[in-house]
Amino acid sequence: MVWVHILPAASYKEVKMVEHNRMKTSEFIIPEIGIAEIDSDHAEIMRLIKSTINANDKTQFFDFVVQALDYIHKHFAAEEAFMESIQYPGRRIHGIEHKSLRDFVKVYLKPTLQEMTNREEIVRECVKAFKFHVVEHDVPLANYILAQGLKFDKDK
Numbered sequence: 511m512v513w514v515h516i517l518p519a520a521s522y523k524e525v526k527m528v529e530h531n532r533m534k535t536s537e538f539i540i541p542e543i544g545i546a547e548i549d550s551d552h553a554e555i556m557r558l559i560k561s562t563i564n565a566n567d568k569t570q571f572f573d574f575v576v577q578a579l580d581y582i583h584k585h586f587a588a589e590e591a592f593m594e595s596i597q598y599p600g601r602r603i604h605g606i607e608h609k610s611l612r613d614f615v616k617v618y619l620k621p622t623l624q625e626m627t628n629r630e631e632i633v634r635e636c637v638k639a640f641k642f643h644v645v646e647h648d649v650p651l652a653n654y655i656l657a658q659g660l661k662f663d664k665d666k
């Protein structure tokens with residue numbers, strides 16, 4: 511591309527780094543599990559996580575992280591209460607997985623909040639961990655809900 515040649519070498523390198531680090535929109539797309547309320551929660555969690563990348567400064571980043579963690583906390587609590595209400599056989603393991611995912615996110619984010627370094631890399635790891643949870647644990651829950659003809663109730 512012609513415009514590349516008008517940039518000094520250092521700037522071009524920086525541009526390439528930014529391109530390399532920028533997370534693709536597809537990375538934030540989470541597979542749907544077939545339960546509308548859970549799917550919309552997952553999409554909102556992804557939207558909130560994505561917003562952390564666009565924070566302009568440390569304060570804004572912290573605010574976005576708190577919002578995302580708060581939403582994740584509420585979502586996990588809703589799933590856990592529902593699993594309990596239907597006596598879902600996998601509820602204990604699923605609850606443990608929620609806790610370890612929360613801990614994972616906190617451990618990853620702590621140094622980021624202090625340093626603001628490797629932000630995209632760390633957010634990427636959190637997104638991967640969240641997607642893994644959805645595929646490994648929320649999908650079996652959804653399958654159970656559908657097989658039993660149950661209705662997910664967020665307020666249970």
Ligand SMILES: [Fe+2]
Nearest residue numbers: 589608647648
């Ligand atoms: Fe879950």
Ligand SMILES: [Fe+2]
Nearest residue numbers: 548585589648
């Ligand atoms: Fe979930």
